[in-house]
Amino acid sequence: MTDHAIHNEQDKSKALSSYPKIAIIGGGLSGLFTAILLERKFAQHQYQNQHSDLQITVFEKSRGVGRLATRYRSDSVTGKNWQWSFGAQFFTAKTDSFQQFIAPWLDSGLLQPWCAQVVNLSITNKSGQQPHIEPKEQWGTEQARYVSTPKMTSWGRTLADQLQQTKIQFQTRVAPLAQYANPQTGRPTELFDDNGESLGLFDWVICTAPNVQTAELMADSGFTEQAKIMQPKMRACYTLMLGWDEESKLPASLKSSSKRQDLKLWDVAHLQDSILAKIFVEHHKPNHKGLLPSVTIHADNDWSEQQVDQNIDEVTARLLAEAKEALSWTEQTAPSQIDCHRWRYAATSMALNDKDDEQPLGLLVDNEQQWIVSGDWCGRGNIESCYQMAEEVVEVIAATLEV
Known part of the structure; x- marks a missing residue:
């Protein structure tokens, strides 16, 4: 393979003299939050005036950003859509800083609170019998x-x-950083794509990919925190997506009960003793009333991890059979739309014996090479963790540049 490394030391020094160049590997929320907070930091504090031309490049292997996955299908007759949030269903904002961050989008209505009615759902032993809902x-x-x-x-x-x-x-896959030969303190890192083509020189490289992918990117690179990357355990999750042609065709379990005054039309169900974990009714969410009836079901993470390499059609059939028992549909109330997605890296834990003592890994920083490993899995695996890790990244870089 052709050596595309830049050997001209004068060019390397010049690359650092006028502005910091930062590479972010991964265009999920961790990457986007990091880019936004870096831009804001440098806008507030121009570093000796020569660093006002901050340059950030986000390398994303897919065609989209954000990773808040949505799938939809259109009904050819009515033109209406079924829609499933088959990744994160919602997020919380518990810290003051994250609450302040999301405030503009709450004001605009892009983000809205979901005041869902949550129930516990238990599958009964008798086939065809309605589930027990509390x-x-x-x-x-x-x-x-x-x-x-x-x-x-x-x-x-x-x-x-x-x-x-x-x-x-x-649609850019960054090659493992070991391809960067003889890293030196204070020198920029040259990144390459998986075809060996140079992606440029960067003062800082921030990797926000899932830890398994991050471990591969950092393998044999000399990253000082390499051993810690695989400490968190990332478990799989299968997501089943169901749709009905109209609300009148929904099974009784998805309708309100006239016999139970305390049981309103529910939005979210937690399942007990099942390979299914949670059921979300998509068309009950804010600003979703125009949707055709759409339901997203997340399987149990432990069960999903055990089945992660199984044939997707076989897994779908198993999940569909369990969903039929959970929602108790008949031939007349069966879903017309069925889809399934496999997430290999969905939930994060530190894999300790006592889950109450689990502590987040935190940011991993190699100050000499100026490489940072970040992502929600470095925190508690949720969207707010993406923001918290982004805040820490900015603190590290700003401290180095005295911004």
């Missing part, structure tokens, strides 16, 4: 769960559109 809680606004409207992907796209000094390079 009220669990009503989500309120004190500790709100937020959704992006009209799709969960809408927020990520809006975040990307607001970036001013950041270029997003789609």
Whole structure:
């Protein structure tokens, strides 16, 4: 393979003299939050005036950003859509800084609180019998769960559109950093794509990919925190997506009960003793009333991990059979739309014996090479963790540049 490394030391020094160049590997929310907070930091504090031309490049292997995955299908007759948030269903904002960060999008209505009616659902032993449903809680606004409207992907796209000094390079796979030969303190890192073509020189490289992919990117690179990358355990999740042609065709379990005054039309169900974990009714979400009936079901993470390499059709059939028992549909009330997605890296834990003692890994920083490993899995595996890790990244870089 041709050596594309830049050997001209004068060019390397010149690359650092006028502005910091930062590479972010991964265009999920961790990457987008990091880019936004870096832009804001440098806008507030221009570093000796010569660093006002901050340059950030986000390398994303797919065609889109944000990773708040949404899938939809259109009905050819009515033109209406079924829609499933088959990744994160919602997020919380518990810290003051994250609450302040999301405030503009709450004001605009892009983000909205979801005051869902939550129930516990137990599958009965007798086939065809209605599941046992008991009220669990009503989500309120004190500790709100937020959704992006009209799709969960809408927020990520809006975040990307607001970036001013950041270029997003789609469908680009960054090669392992070991390909960068003889790293030296204070020298920029040259990144390459998987075809061996140079992607440029960067003062800082921030990797926000899942830890398994990050470990591969950093393998044999001399990254000082390499041994810690695989400490968190990332478990799989299968997501089943169901749709009905109209609300009148929904099974009774998805309708309100006239016999139970305490059991309102529910939005979220937690399942007990099942390979299914949670059921979400998509068309009950804010600004989703125009959807055709759509239901998303997340399988149990432990069960999903055990089946992660199984044939997807076989897994779908197993999940569908369990969903039929859970929702108790008949031939007349069966879903017309069925889809399934496999997430290999969905849930994060530190794999300790006592889960109450689990502590987040935290940011991994190689100060000499100026490489940072970040992502939600470095925190508690949720969207707020993406933001918290982004804050820490900015602190590290700003401290180095005295911004």
